[in-house]
Amino acid sequence: MDKLRNYDISFSGLKTGKHQFKFEIDKTFFQLFDTEQEFTNPKIAVDVLLDKHTTFLEFEIETKGNIELVCDITNELFDYPFENHIKVLVKFGEEYDDSEEDVITIPANDHAFNASQLIYETVILSVPMKKVSPNISDEDLEILEKFSPKDIEEIEKEEEEHESDPRWEALKKLKDKN
Template sequence: MQEYTVEIAKLQNKDYHYTWSGNRAFFEFFEESLVQNGNFEVKMKLRKSDALLQLDFDIQGNLELVCDRSLDIFSYPFQTQGKQVLQFSDHNEVLDDEFELIAKGTPQINVAQYIYELIMLAVPMKKLHPRYQEKSNEGDIKLVYSSEEKELKKETEEKNAEIDPRWAELKKLLENKKS
């Protein structure tokens, strides 16, 4: 994964642009990857300042996925974008998915892990071969239950129903009080 290494010690405080491409060898490097094959192109803009590095990724390509329904292999086109901020500090620490601290004087960074994570986020939860997509979309029609008609019917029935004589007497008392 040396080709995804950026020498940051020599960089001045300005914007830099990098491009990489990847294929099966990239995915084989990561054990237990959801994706075994694919190809992609990465465009990365690196903005360097005295305090931090900001990495903006734009990745597009095709992944070879296994259909959850038929186990057929199919090509899945994707495009994703992401950001990573690396702030200079006295130690290395990952603070969250998009922000981490790196030691001052770090000579280089390898962006392969960031690229891999962004690609994995682009993989759909439900991997369906394109021939099943139309059928799946038909099945995704959601029925919204509305009880409005039932409620109106229930109110009408209650009005028409015979009232218990004890409640009728109480109702008369309430109506007399209002008048």
């Protein structure tokens, strides 16, 4: 947890109004989290805008950079540029609570807010589910689609289109009569 303190944003001594914070994120940042996501060479700039009010805080977190991903088709590494932006309202209460989507409650006696989890989630949500290298041509994708497993609906439709055994047809007629 000590290494996550680098991402603490101390608001207690700040005047009401807007304040800017900047972070540079690399591989060591992601190693602080227990994740299956593997980033081999991330270069990410994070801009945090804190708008301090008397009774609450507004955070705007913008992440922009490149992540090196492994293509799901070719297994080659490629740079994936991304940009993401989130807004979060931080209010004060009895204890920490992040059960609401865009509102986080922190204890009233806290003097700093740790933005590491929000930065991490912003980056992770920018990574596509299907990672396809931009070096793959449309022709390669068509060939891959041609030989990929078909959907169940497509298989059933093809089976219906083929002529069925006349014995099965006779059984179907008997079944339909009942």
